[in-house]
Amino acid sequence: MSEFLARLREGDDEHPPLAANSAARTLVAVRGLHRFLALEGEVETDPAAAVSPPPPPSRLPKAISLGEVERLLDAAAVGDTPASLRDKALLEVLYGTGARISEAIGLDIDDVDLDAGVVRLEGKGGKQRLVPLGSYAREALTAYLVRGRGTFSSKGRGTPAIFLNQRGSRLSRQSAWTILRAAAERAQLRGHLSPHTLRHSFATHLLEGGADVRVVQELLGHASVTTTQVYTLVTVQQLREVYAQSHPRAR
Template identity: 45%
Template structure:
């Protein structure tokens, strides 16, 4: 399987240099290819050039037997298809048997989001007289007010936030940058935290330019954000199961429910493809009822 390892090294370089993919994505691609290489070894398949459509069908059967989600299987096959496509481009292989494989249909799950009353509960629990309370409020307002990913939020630097313009420069997937506006609530919360709470927290640690700090004054990580959100839910006494991505779902859902166009929401979320944004075109039951009551003659 040395040829697989050598080919994988070339493919990783391609993903890093030409495609500018994130390290997270590259690690997943590599793991999927290495997993298939192990399958080849178990089945006595001599090399990448002799893999057939029937071999792939057998591999798919094994993945299904492992009871993996359709989305997970799709990602594995997509990684291998890209790998073979690259090898074809480099003239290292002539065929791409994965091009014959159709990916499993997505499960069409509707993203979970928060209702406005649930948000109000969360926004009311932070003690704004304390540094951590100010930080938590700014964190909530930024996540909901911009729809940025948790990893993007954890990576924000002081110089990225323009309080005068009400925008933040976000470093997204694949090192793609975008400017995202935020409203008056997020601006007020961020201003208070940067002038007061953050100044107190930074005194506990070596100087750094991260916006969001932990209680020791060091940059807050994604896991820390998750923990903070869980604690805020407990304080609000709300019967909610929150994951940080829900704020991103809520941001997109509320914008679309209030009439924002899909292309604008795509731009704000930093989605490369419109299809990624279209999962948010569902509407809440309250919005459906409101529309019905406003427009149906017999409502």
């Protein structure tokens, strides 16, 4: 079975090599077949029992450049409607704090101190952290709270949530993701964006600017610095690419 797995990954004259995920799925199917045959008594032993599928390849977080972030944030606001003010504030908060989408839409009025420029985020396991709120995010959030949120809240039941939908209820994760995708389309950003794109970009840009990895860990709310160190691999990879393109003896 181990040799079969190796052949899947390497390919031959008649079969192209399979990616790790495809090879793993094929092996799972083969293991299921052998397990069934063993249970039915068709074979005496299960040769696949001791073979585990390969772990999926680790993927580095996908960040976008500062220029792309600026295009995305500029495209978030279309006019001066309550929805545009909300969308702009939401994306500014996501990039300005590194919050997960679930953390951003979970914000209540009492979680934000605009005078101090601080926001309280509740992460995984109910763990809370205080994160600075930059001037751009503060300005966008103030504009939404003063000129936009009241339009939504008047249709609801007095929820303390900051980000509201058209019915005056807390904005859902799916709606927030739709807002991000719509802004990306207007900004004509190519490639794959995920709900974590602005969070990844927040961390990557901080590290590129010289921030200590443990400070970034606290800002992101990671329990272990090992999780945060994945972002240092992104910056190292980018350095390698620049080196390979620019150094006369790199090629």
